[in-house]
Amino acid sequence: MPREGATPDDAARGWTxxxxxxxxxxxxxxxxxxxxxxxALYQIELEQVFGRSWLFLAHRSQIPKAGDYFTTYMGEDPxxxxxxxxxxxxxxxxxxxxxxxxxxxxxxxxxKFFTCSYHGWSYDSAGRLVxxxxxxxxxxxxxxxxxWGAVRVPRVEEYKGLIFGCWDAEVPSLDESLGDAKFYMxxxxxxxxxxxxxxxxxxxxxxxxxxxxxxxQFCSDMYHAPLSHMSAIxxxxxxxxxxxxxxxxxxxxxxxSDSAGHGTGFHTAxxxxxxxxxxxxxxxxxxxMASRPRVADRLGATRTHxxxxxxxTIFPTCCFLPGINTLRVWHPRGPNEIEVWALxxxxxxxxxxxxxxxxxxxxRTFSPAGMFEQDDGENWIEVQxxxxxxxxxxxxxNLQMGLGNEQSDARFPGKLSYVFSEAAARGFYTRxxxxxxxxxxxxxxxxxxxxxx
Amino acid sequence: xxxxxxxxxxxxxxxxxxxQPVAGTVDPIGIGKAGGEWFAFENNCxxxxxxxxxxxxxxxxxxxxxxxxxxxxxxxxxxxVPATCSIRVYPVHVVGGxxxxxxxx
Numbered sequence: 046m047p048r049e050g051a052t053p054d055d056a057a058r059g060w061t062x063x064x065x066x067x068x069x070x071x072x073x074x075x076x077x078x079x080x081x082x083x084x085a086l087y088q089i090e091l092e093q094v095f096g097r098s099w100l101f102l103a104h105r106s107q108i109p110k111a112g113d114y115f116t117t118y119m120g121e122d123p124x125x126x127x128x129x130x131x132x133x134x135x136x137x138x139x140x141x142x143x144x145x146x147x148x149x150x151x152x153x154x155x156x157k158f159f160t161c162s163y164h165g166w167s168y169d170s171a172g173r174l175v176x177x178x179x180x181x182x183x184x185x186x187x188x189x190x191x192x193w194g195a196v197r198v199p200r201v202e203e204y205k206g207l208i209f210g211c212w213d214a215e216v217p218s219l220d221e222s223l224g225d226a227k228f229y230m231x232x233x234x235x236x237x238x239x240x241x242x243x244x245x246x247x248x249x250x251x252x253x254x255x256x257x258x259x260x261x262q263f264c265s266d267m268y269h270a271p272l273s274h275m276s277a278i279x280x281x282x283x284x285x286x287x288x289x290x291x292x293x294x295x296x297x298x299x300x301x302s303d304s305a306g307h308g309t310g311f312h313t314a315x316x317x318x319x320x321x322x323x324x325x326x327x328x329x330x331x332x333x334m335a336s337r338p339r340v341a342d343r344l345g346a347t348r349t350h351x352x353x354x355x356x357x358t359i360f361p362t363c364c365f366l367p368g369i370n371t372l373r374v375w376h377p378r379g380p381n382e383i384e385v386w387a388l389x390x391x392x393x394x395x396x397x398x399x400x401x402x403x404x405x406x407x408x409r410t411f412s413p414a415g416m417f418e419q420d421d422g423e424n425w426i427e428v429q430x431x432x433x434x435x436x437x438x439x440x441x442x443n444l445q446m447g448l449g450n451e452q453s454d455a456r457f458p459g460k461l462s463y464v465f466s467e468a469a470a471r472g473f474y475t476r477x478x479x480x481x482x483x484x485x486x487x488x489x490x491x492x493x494x495x496x497x498x
Numbered sequence: 499x500x501x502x503x504x505x506x507x508x509x510x511x512x513x514x515x516x517x518q519p520v521a522g523t524v525d526p527i528g529i530g531k532a533g534g535e536w537f538a539f540e541n542n543c544x545x546x547x548x549x550x551x552x553x554x555x556x557x558x559x560x561x562x563x564x565x566x567x568x569x570x571x572x573x574x575x576x577x578x579v580p581a582t583c584s585i586r587v588y589p590v591h592v593v594g595g596x597x598x599x600x601x602x603x
Contacts, residue, residue: 158552
């Protein structure tokens, strides 16, 4: 055990790359649950995973005008995401270079300057230090302000309205990092030239569980839905529907990224929007059904009719449900806690009444008080509590569903499995282990080893 | 009109709530419009030397964007700390399509 008062670097010393790789065993399909609760692993995660991955920062519609800014986190690091006069987006650490105070204290706003509330150092919207109080008298004009700008996030790139940042200047482009994921993301984010926008603000709440429970579920887990969510589904169904109306579909596909840890799954049987009508509202389902011909012209029939009830994760923490249209990030707060930041995504060119019902439907089902959200949070929190035990954290978790059963489907690109599978979870944890072991971006680009060797 | 008068800008160059520095003066001067009224003022916050035209003009008052110092644009007097010294303000004349500032002789 690390000694009392040990620094994060000290705490990480107990874990070798080899020991970390053994936590995820895709040959036997087992996962060591210490990945969820070990404090030393968490410190390595902040550096190796959150310090080197593309992380979702904001939706472009949240900062449309010059001077608009949005404050968020990259892992535990607070950052300001800021729209420049030339339309570009800059992100920088939300920390004054003088004594480390948080620069922007608001969730979002519009400003030309960020002035630290401690001693008054001021930075412009690109994070350049522009003014220091008493510069002549106290610093004798010897302070080189150009050296003391806010710390820039070196890479900021956008895909279909989603702005991502990465602390590692050497990371491959966002486009390359997403790869085949783009095909599946487009079903939610590229339904028209107008794209999407955020409805309302950001729901933020804290729950005591590890971030990977949430990310893994959005990546790979359709399996929980017919059981965990059945009571909520019954509640949103019109009164008097017979039990066979809630028969969960069995056809479907899961996709996992070759190497990047992303994953999605969905049902391929077309229910004509019935489940969406129940979950987010009939006007939204009608709108989506009516828009199918124009969306099919753009994206093709497969993604218009054969992607239903989808879940998706862009590794590590950007998660969404195409159709329902909740979008969220799980900001880690130690191994045992996350801040959930949830947004409602709507088509930018949908009628206002549809946008409103969509936003309200998302809020009713997936938000701090959302009916479906409770089902998920309860499971993640309870697993985390169970893992406080010394015996419980020594029992390997079973990750064997669909092991060795990858399949192909000419309609969809990439590595595919049956919709009820843990192939995407194994891909997610393998990516995690490879990053945690310190593989370079060049090495990480190589596909995961085959599961059955 | 005072012989020491300079042209600040065209009448249609600023909308209400907008400001800009005046070109070609020895001391920095700003010109701005608020509530349909034109104001010319010393374009430097006396708290910590920063152009006030970067700030906000509203209701005959100007606020520095850095630390929130405010001045009355009719008198130049300080309305809010951390500034403690007033700024100079100048008479403005609109003649035809142009805005002129009267400087001290």
